[in-house]
Amino acid sequence: MDQVSVAVVGAGIAGLTCARELARAEARVTVFERSRGLGGRLGTRRQGNFAFDHGAQFVTARSRPFVKYVEIAGRAGVVLPWRPRILEDDRAWDAPIEEWHVGAPGMSALVRPLARGLDVMMGVGVNELLQGQRGWEVQTDSGRAPRTFDAVAVAVPAPQALALLGPHGRTFRHIADVRMAPCWAAMVTFDAPVDVGAEVRRWTTGALSWAACDSSKPGRPVGPQAWTLHASVPWSREHLEADSQEVARLLLHEFGRSTGTPLPAPSHLAAHRWRHAYAEQALGLPCLVDEEIAAGACGDWCIAPRVEAAYESGRTLAHSLLSTVGLASPALLR
Known part of the structure; x- marks a missing residue:
């Protein structure tokens, strides 16, 4: 019997988790990723010696499988605990918080154990x-993939998943119910240290929702102080099509104003637009799968806007597809 082959679209944590579980069951897996790096919104942007976590800032672990994975990644040295000082709306954060974990030397490192040994086609x-x-035939930027697949798993933001799977049945039309929110992220470095009272600043109103000193995270390169600033959803929507350099300048100005801190001239300043940053309205299901056509979709947008939700969604889809194609699921992590 020929080895079952599965195409996975997207190399974020949902896609790579799905691919890893499929590969553990002896499926032949090919992962297609449009960008040049792994991790999706667990992205790390590098500029010289600087490292910016311009997407997801940290992860928490609650479910037993994800707790286990974080422990494994920790033993591999690619995940470390982060305990920053936090101010929200100029007040000390006094609510109990879960343990925060970050990738080292950047958030994208968190997915490395998942990707190891997989056939990942980057930039495709x-x-x-x-x-x-x-x-299933896969049409890529450079033409049709050279072979067909017994099943497909789509692990990209909801609007993109709908475009790929919507034409293939009613099951996937429910993706249209998901509402995604954008986020502009600014990345800035200062040659001189900047003290804004805490390593993390949060705001519940205004242009900014988050500012974090990436240099304070463990395992980061020594050098100028690097900060990531996240705009609020309303501000990001209002400026969605704005010029990225203008956005970076506006968010830097707002950072100084919101913290009441005179900021030195930055040595580096850039911005990145996450058009589909997270789900404002999630699907409410762990994944979507159509067993008749051996296709499915997964992502944090299925459950909730958390990294752990993406992991759970990818894992659930993998086991659903394995059942569909007649393969036994690998032993569940206990």
């Missing part, structure tokens, strides 16, 4: 999925 975007007589 998937534009269309086609059902043929011999299975």
Whole structure:
């Protein structure tokens, strides 16, 4: 019997978790990733000796499988605890918080154990999925993939998942119910230390929602102080199509104003737009799968806007697809 083959679209934590579980069950897995780096919104942008976590800032672990994975990644040295000082709306954060974990030397490192040994095609975007007589065909930026697949797993933001899977049945039309929110992220470095009273500043109103000193995270390179600033959802929507350099300048100005701190001239300043940053309204299911056509979708947008939710969604989809194609699921982590 030929080895079961599965195409996974997206190399964020949902896609890589799904791919890893499928590979553990002896499926032949190919992961297609449009960008040049792993992790999706667990992204790390590097500029010289600087490292910016411009997407997800940290992870928490509650479920037993994800707790176990964080422990494994910790033993591998790619995940470390982070205990920053926190101010929210100029007041000390006095609520109990869960243990925060960060990737080292950047958040994208958190997915490295998942990707190890997988066939990941970087810089290859998937534009269309086609059902043929011999299975699923994958249309990429550079043409059709050279082989067909018995099943497909789509692990990209909800609007992109809908574009790929919407034409293939009613099951996936529910993706249209998901509402995603944008976020502009500014990345800035200062040659001189900047003290704004805490390593993390949070705001419940205004242009900024978050500011974090990436240099304070463990395992980061020594050098100029690096900060990541996240704009609020309303501000990001209002400036969604604005020029990225103008956005960076506006958010830097707002950082100084909101913290009441005179800021020195930055040595580096840039911005990145996350058009689909997280789910404001999630699907309410762990994943979507159509067993008749051996296709499914996963992501944090299925459950909740947390990294752990993406992990859970990818894992659930993998086990659903394994059942669909007649493979036994690997032993669950206990």
